Amino acid sequence: MLQAIGLTSTPRRDLTSAVDDLTFEVRSGTVTALLGASGAGKTTVLRLMLELQPGRGITYFRGLPLHRVAHPAREVGVLLGDVPGHPGRTVRGQLRMLGAAAGVPASRADELLGAVGLDGLRGERLGTLSLGMDRRLGLATALLGDPHALLLDAPSAGLSLRESTWLFGLLRAHAARGGTVLYTTSDPKEAARTADHVVTIDDGRLVADQDGAEFARTRLRPRVAVRTPHAARLADALSREARAERRSVEVVAEAGSRLTVYGSSCPEIGETAFRHGVLVHQLADEFGDTGPEPAHHPALAAAFAPIPLPRPVSLPASGQGSGTVPAPASEADTAPTRAVIAPPAELRAAPRTKPVTNSANASTSTPGPPSDGPGPLPRPVPPLSPRPVRSPLRPVRYELHRMFGIRTTPLIVAAVVLVSVLLALFLARAGGTPPRGLLVAWPAILPLPPAALGAGLLGALTFGDEFRYPALAGARGTVPRRLALLLAKLAVTAASALLLAFLVVAVDGAALRLVHGHAAAPVPDNWPALGARWAGLAVGCAWAGLLGAGVFRVTVAGVAVVVAVPTLAVPLLQTAFAGPSARSTAGLPARLRELAWLQWPTRADHWLTAVAGLLARPLAAALALSVSVLLCAYLLTGLRRRAR
Known part of the structure; x- marks a missing residue:
């Protein structure tokens, strides 16, 4: 059960609120349509309910606001627009990542x-999916956590008749198993056909709150469907009698032998047909535009063909959802929707809470979890601001799927290795480059070797793709600045950078020995120290790109930070080290030993000296300083967002 209470959006400057003091409820086991014209505020209502937009009011999901739900994905499934994701990711990879x-x-x-x-489309890329397939994937994404409630923004927009029938059949099956479904639409006829309950809004205000049958009876134009083999004769008779009696009757000839009559009733049409000796095969009251019967129109028979509903798919016992994804339905469940779908008898008999009107003491009431019983809803109006959702729950697994689920990562690795091999062979042929420079393909004219630039690009894409293709942000606000997510990205990026760095060294060494002999790539005597420096450079560039893209929210910014370290930061540090205030690192372990309370082994002095010597190098110092500054900036911006 959902209860939206006092939802009010925050207007911009002198503009009016898109949603103003909107209160309604959605009962479990029903499909509810949020109806309104374009610009009425339907999408804003959903965003306020999901705490994605600042405003006032509160929404209870089975008695709890969303920010107090332990696992939001297992309580509410969301589909706002198309499925957000990298176009190169496969359908299966997208679902595994989410x-x-x-x-x-x-x-x-x-x-x-x-x-x-x-x-059959699990290997297809997201960029190649049609609108109908994309909408099916969106429903699968919403159902990942086996949620109790489904919130969908215009799910049938642009779909074919067959796809719409399938979609609403799935929503109906979810509601029949105790779930709660709320979707937005601008078509009143669609709402009458598919919803048990209709909430109508206009300019962000509540207009009507009705069950489906009442909505169709009071707000849609009634009509009479007639089927006769003498459609032209009956249409002419009805028109002549209406003109003679000065009644407003409209007769519309449909395909085949069908007539649609507005402004008349079944008894009147039946009497007219009897007087004129016209055989009638069908005579029924309808509401809205339900379309022709598929059985008598072969062109539409395929569109209305029964579509089997999905099989049940259960989550582990820890889930909080309704328990299953829709199972195969009977013939009655898969039949085409006709006229108005009335809610079940037990739902029609249940009392319905009416919206609360303004009162003098409404603002002084205390908010609390609502009950299922009838009665007026409370009127709390607490300020509401977007809050980061606790996602992802499996950050390392999520990051592995995100990084290696597309072709970008292997293409970058292949390009870096190829460029490094060609550059190393060229430097060996030209001469003048030391062996350690040949192994990493680092000529003196370049600020960074290709492997370091590639590691920085991989790091920049780590957060850059999150903002460009927001897998986490599509239905849950901005990318969450969660510490576990940051640590997962740092760990996976560091591992990728190390693999890339040592893969380049191994391939370059093999290529040099193959072309120029073993003497071209000798193993240096101080290879442990050189390996540590090389690993530190690769990881530092990867982290600089990652944090740069995370702070500035664009991939190019992360790459720019990596390039700026040797070109801008290093000259500044060299100037600082050359000043009179610069001191040597010699004797640093001994001074630290004097200041420390605990004594460490003498062998640790060699490691401290090596680390100090490494950080004393301008490039290493500039890289460490840049990463530290970017990390502080990232954490400060994250804390500021949480404080809001």
């Missing part, structure tokens, strides 16, 4: 692909 964010087993992705009819 499954790691939701904390569900990896096998859940394969189960849902079969449930929504995408089992």
